[in-house]
Amino acid sequence: MPDLLDPGSDRGRVYRALVLHPCATADALAARTGLQVDAVRRQLEGLVAQGAVVAMEDGVWDALPPVQAVEAALRREADRHAGLRRAGEELERLFRSARRDATRYPALDVAYGTARVLGAIQRLQRSARQQIRVIDVPPYAGTSDYYLDQETTQRDRMAAGIVYRTLYDGSAFDDPVAGPNMARMIAAGEQARTLDEPPMKLLIGDDDLAVVTLRADDHDGIVALLVRPSGLLTALSNVFETLWTLAVPASAAGAHPELDARDHQILTLMASGATDDAIARRLGLGRRTVVRRVSALQARLGATTRFQAGVQAARRGWL
The missing domain is CATH 3.30.870.10 (Endonuclease Chain A)
Structure with a gap:
């Protein structure tokens, strides 16, 4: 199953689009993600099953909080x-x-x-x-x-x-x-x-x-x-x-490193589905700095994707 917190996957793109643009239709999400409408609907149905998205009236969809999605994954x-x-x-x-x-x-x-x-x-x-x-x-x-x-x-x-x-x-x-x-x-x-x-x-x-x-x-x-x-x-x-x-x-696993304030901010934004560019803008950092620190955080957590990093961070109480 694609990672809903991985912006590189179709499911991650749809979920992130809903996080940034609440209460959207499948057509609007297709325009924002570049996916076909049928593909968007399939991903939305999967996100509903994962407890990350809710279907509203008149064909409108909305994202549930990312922390709630991580808890569902756990x-x-x-x-x-x-x-x-x-x-x-x-x-x-x-x-x-x-x-x-x-x-x-x-x-x-x-x-x-x-x-x-x-x-x-x-x-x-x-x-x-x-x-x-x-x-x-x-x-x-x-x-x-x-x-x-x-x-x-x-x-x-x-x-x-x-x-x-x-x-x-x-x-x-x-x-x-x-x-x-x-x-x-x-x-x-x-x-x-x-x-x-x-x-x-x-x-x-x-x-x-x-x-x-x-x-x-x-x-x-x-x-x-x-x-x-x-x-x-x-x-x-x-x-x-x-x-x-x-x-x-x-x-x-043998160590319990402490996160500094900046890494905690980056990890929290990662778990919410923010891209490296968005994190850099939000924190006033250079993109290369963010990429380097995200890579280091994933290595410390033993994760190969952002979704895995979010799950491992929640398991360890880092979020």
């Missing part, structure tokens, strides 16, 4: 989180069923015990050809020696061109073993993000094998579900990619 994101948690619970039920009789689903195997699970994780990394995707959440079963061995493996694989993308639980910063390991791997070139309470511990090698690790129910230790190419492996891959888009870059 609610939708919360719904997505809830959906992912439900998916994680369903996967765990499938795991429990597979443990009772693994022959029911030929793409599944079960590994019992810390040594076997960690061995499977090492083999997965050694066999990967392109990328390894990781969700690393407590409990952290590895010892200090294991983490040192894992660092050696990961450095070797990254040196061979394998891309590591790791999604960490926010608590990893405070763990005396996992925290320093995370910092060293990020410094070595790992792509890392953090998210509060990801739903599972997961490792995916290319599209060939996934390892889901869980604490054993009936004894101390851990067990793992080994998933080969199947619909379940595709579902796990999709869960990872969805969580990755919701997460914050680890380098930004």
